[in-house]
Amino acid sequence: MLSKVAERVYWTARYLERVENTARLIRVYDNLMFDLPRSVNFGWYNLITINSAQKEFADRFKVQDERNVVKFLLADDTTSSSILSSLRAIRENVRTTRDVVPEDTWELTNELNLYVTENIQLGVNRKGRHEFLDGVIKGCQQILGLLYGTMPHDPAWDFLRLGRNLERADMTTRILDAGVAAVLQVVEEDAAVNSRQIIWGAVLRSLGATQSYRQTTRSAVTGDGVVYYLLEDLSFPRTIAHCLDAIIDSAERLPRSKEIVAILKENQSTIFDDVDYEELGEPLRDYLNDLQTELASIHTHIAATWFPELH
Amino acid sequence: MAINWKDYSSGEFYDEVMSSAGNARRPAQKLVAQLKSFSEEDIADRKQAADSTIKEMGVSFTVYTEEGNIDRAWPFDIIPRPIAAKQWDIAEAGLKQRLTALNLFINDLYHEQKIIKDGIIPEFVLKQSKNYRKECEGFKPAFGVWAHICGTDLVRADDGEFYVLEDNLRVPSGVSYMLENRAITKRVLPELFEKVDIARVDEYPARLFDTLASLSPRKLKKPVIVVLTPGIFNSAYFEHAFLAQQMGVELVEGSDLVVQDDSVFMKTISGLEQVDVIYRRIDDLFLDPEVFNKESVLGVPGLMRAWRKGNVALANAPGAGVADDKVIYAFVPQVIKYYLDEDPLIPNVETFLCYDDKQREYVLANLDKLVVKPANESGGYGMLVGPHSTKKDRETFAELIKANPRNYIAQPTLKLSTAPTIVGKNELEPRHLDLRPFILQAKDTYVTKGGLTRVAMRKGSLVVNSSQGGGSKDTWIVES
Numbered sequence: 001m002l003s004k005v006a007e008r009v010y011w012t013a014r015y016l017e018r019v020e021n022t023a024r025l026i027r028v029y030d031n032l033m034f035d036l037p038r039s040v041n042f043g044w045y046n047l048i049t050i051n052s053a054q055k056e057f058a059d060r061f062k063v064q065d066e067r068n069v070v071k072f073l074l075a076d077d078t079t080s081s082s083i084l085s086s087l088r089a090i091r092e093n094v095r096t097t098r099d100v101v102p103e104d105t106w107e108l109t110n111e112l113n114l115y116v117t118e119n120i121q122l123g124v125n126r127k128g129r130h131e132f133l134d135g136v137i138k139g140c141q142q143i144l145g146l147l148y149g150t151m152p153h154d155p156a157w158d159f160l161r162l163g164r165n166l167e168r169a170d171m172t173t174r175i176l177d178a179g180v181a182a183v184l185q186v187v188e189e190d191a192a193v194n195s196r197q198i199i200w201g202a203v204l205r206s207l208g209a210t211q212s213y214r215q216t217t218r219s220a221v222t223g224d225g226v227v228y229y230l231l232e233d234l235s236f237p238r239t240i241a242h243c244l245d246a247i248i249d250s251a252e253r254l255p256r257s258k259e260i261v262a263i264l265k266e267n268q269s270t271i272f273d274d275v276d277y278e279e280l281g282e283p284l285r286d287y288l289n290d291l292q293t294e295l296a297s298i299h300t301h302i303a304a305t306w307f308p309e310l311h
Numbered sequence: 312m313a314i315n316w317k318d319y320s321s322g323e324f325y326d327e328v329m330s331s332a333g334n335a336r337r338p339a340q341k342l343v344a345q346l347k348s349f350s351e352e353d354i355a356d357r358k359q360a361a362d363s364t365i366k367e368m369g370v371s372f373t374v375y376t377e378e379g380n381i382d383r384a385w386p387f388d389i390i391p392r393p394i395a396a397k398q399w400d401i402a403e404a405g406l407k408q409r410l411t412a413l414n415l416f417i418n419d420l421y422h423e424q425k426i427i428k429d430g431i432i433p434e435f436v437l438k439q440s441k442n443y444r445k446e447c448e449g450f451k452p453a454f455g456v457w458a459h460i461c462g463t464d465l466v467r468a469d470d471g472e473f474y475v476l477e478d479n480l481r482v483p484s485g486v487s488y489m490l491e492n493r494a495i496t497k498r499v500l501p502e503l504f505e506k507v508d509i510a511r512v513d514e515y516p517a518r519l520f521d522t523l524a525s526l527s528p529r530k531l532k533k534p535v536i537v538v539l540t541p542g543i544f545n546s547a548y549f550e551h552a553f554l555a556q557q558m559g560v561e562l563v564e565g566s567d568l569v570v571q572d573d574s575v576f577m578k579t580i581s582g583l584e585q586v587d588v589i590y591r592r593i594d595d596l597f598l599d600p601e602v603f604n605k606e607s608v609l610g611v612p613g614l615m616r617a618w619r620k621g622n623v624a625l626a627n628a629p630g631a632g633v634a635d636d637k638v639i640y641a642f643v644p645q646v647i648k649y650y651l652d653e654d655p656l657i658p659n660v661e662t663f664l665c666y667d668d669k670q671r672e673y674v675l676a677n678l679d680k681l682v683v684k685p686a687n688e689s690g691g692y693g694m695l696v697g698p699h700s701t702k703k704d705r706e707t708f709a710e711l712i713k714a715n716p717r718n719y720i721a722q723p724t725l726k727l728s729t730a731p732t733i734v735g736k737n738e739l740e741p742r743h744l745d746l747r748p749f750i751l752q753a754k755d756t757y758v759t760k761g762g763l764t765r766v767a768m769r770k771g772s773l774v775v776n777s778s779q780g781g782g783s784k785d786t787w788i789v790e791s
Contacts (some may be wrong), residue, residue: 001579001581002561002567002577002579002580002581003567003578003579003580004564004567004577004578005562006580015615057559090544093553095369095543096543096552096562098552098553098555098556098562099552099555099556099559099560099561099562105555106368106369107367107368107369109369110366110368110369111367111779112369114366116368155580254580255580255581256580256581256582257581276408306580308566308578
């Protein structure tokens with residue numbers, strides 16, 4: 001397999017995962033709007049902070065309100081973090097790797113792209129947002145389903161899997177961070193306990209993890225329970241532990257991987273050492289930040305091992 | 312109200328579908344009967360279905376504009392163009408004959424040049440040929456074949472016969488659109504495929520693969536084949552990706568390849584892997600900066616060395632474009648006669664050579680009636696279409712011809728055939744068209760069943776190139 005194609009396939013998966021998870025991220029906050037008591041004044045701008053997009057946002061918008069945040073994350077085609085520009089990147093990458101992905105990937109990518117460009121206004125306005133985000137998530141899952149159902153488990157598959165799991169792990173840290181940020185905004189008062197529970201419930205729901213959380217933990221939705229589950233549970237496919245496991249598994253199947261696998265396994269054994277489940281406020285945010293840096297360095301190792309050198 | 316077939320008239324031109332108002336030609340009868348049963352709404356629905364299919368399938372081509380390169384949806388007319396199988400059999404045999412002769416000719420040019428020594432083609436024509444590559448002299452490609460993939464443009468004149476308009480032996484494109492046109496038409500007019508016996512076209516990628524595989528210098532069970540593209544900004548990138556995917560081979564750019572020890576390798580995740588056959592979609596002069604254009608970043612340094620040593624096969628071989636020259640084109644009937652001792656089965660269009668004093672005189676006196684073409688351009692660029700030209704255009708061309716007579720040929724304005732095409736809001740109007748079949752040659756020769764029909768979408772226009780607003784239709788070879 002060509003190094004350049006490996007890189008493009010990897011990024012296709014990353015962007016696809018980013019699109020789906022950005023939609024999920026917006027959905028967490030959208031749901032909270034309905035569920036939280038009015039007295040809790042949570043900020044949509046958190047979504048910008050956790051995406052580390054403050055500067056890009058400030059270049060475009062003065063007011064940090066819901067409309068602008070959603071517009072930025074969905075429809076701004078001049079930034080790298082919006083759904084629209086991620087989709088454009090997916091299309092460009094699939095276009096250049098049509099020889100290694102299943103034939104229908106291109107068609108489904110085009111369909112999703114058309115759906116999003118034609119309906120983007122639905123997502124920006126609150127009224128049609130839920131339906132729109134659902135459509136985006138389904139479109140992504142359709143492509144994923146196609147890949148799962150028809151793609152041979154060859155090196156291209158492993159690069160898709162590397163990209164998907166790395167981006168997924170990264171986005172799970174961001175969705176967790178969005179939860180912590182919201183919790184920190186809950187003022188101590190009568191409704192506070194209930195509000196926190198609503199927020200952590202929404203975090204689980206946004207990752208489609210409510211049912212499995214219940215089945216695995218057989219306990220109520222609590223902050224430490226949810227954070228522990230999304231970080232360390234091995235069986236649910238969107239947890240950090242699971243994603244790391246899958247990354248190592250794929251890396252091991254690829255050629256010339258001895259060195260990178262050793263590094264990954266070393267990471268795996270220590271990665272949860274520093275998390276303090278007693279302190280779910282700022283210390284957790286710091287930890288999630290470090291985790292993101294750790295994930296970024298995994299990308300650097302992958303690129304150095306398999307992708308073409310930069311010229 | 313349905314489309315009005317009774318008033319359809321192509322005037323003096325041969326129409327591919329209708330023999331006279333209301334009457335369909337034999338191979339088109341079932342097609343027209345079906346179309347006649349459609350209401351205006353049905354037609355609009357099918358048109359709409361075709362448009363969204365094209366968008367969803369992502370069938371596009373790239374147009375270069377001042378604002379940058381634009382990816383445009385493939386322009387397509389839903390009414391297919393049927394051709395009788397019996398007539399096609401003759402055309403097919405004629406194309407095989409033509410390509411066999413052309414390959415013998417190219418091979419001769421790079422070896423003994425017997426055809427020149429025997430005085431069939433004047434020596435200076437070759438000496439001044441832009442696409443003759445001295446670097447290729449003496450090379451012996453597998454089966455003696457240089458042009459493995461050819462797209463020959465055919466037109467049908469008002470006598471209902473096919474003529475060859477030109478041969479494209481460098482990097483001819485369009486075959487992917489032939490395949491996509493069929494896929495779209497199957498979705499849009501499914502009922503017709505039950506009623507009409509239409510020859511399949513989708514075996515092309517497999518045939519192309521076999522042709523390429525047979526060129527491999529290493530006799531491996533699975534030779535490593537790649538498609539070499541200039542990259543995503545090339546107007547035919549869609550096709551490069553499509554063919555690579557259909558054949559299940561790698562699509563590479565120059566930067567993915569490297570030459571070591573006179574062999575070509577590609578950079579893979581496991582390290583370097585040797586490449587046996589390259590289907591190159593890059594022009595000769597950009598292939599290898601060591602030999603040709605030094606500035607080129609599209610090609611691979613050392614590629615020609617590897618090719619000359621016989622360590623890698625190139626399709627089409629460098630230098631094959633020498634037979635693309637429109638002056639050479641004028642000689643193809645003699646070329647066929649010389650190498651095969653046969654008369655050509657498909658005639659050329661009458662052609663005037665401007666280097667010849669008498670013929671040039673005629674051309675200069677009749678510029679308003681003729682089409683003047685430069686000998687080595689493609690894509691319909693740099694032409695003068697006499698009847699549609701201004702006095703100033705003609706003056707400019709007269710100067711060009713006088714300054715470089717070897718570089719120009721002229722042909723009578725052809726009465727290109729037409730076919731009913733949907734324009735505007737469901738109006739049926741005749742539009743001119745041509746046909747590009749694709750011919751593969753290695754050990755054997757293969758011709759596509761039909762080819763890519765291109766349509767001049769503007770009323771009265773004879774320009775069918777997609778880069779200049781042309782459209783296309785599905786082409787049917789029909790048993791009738």
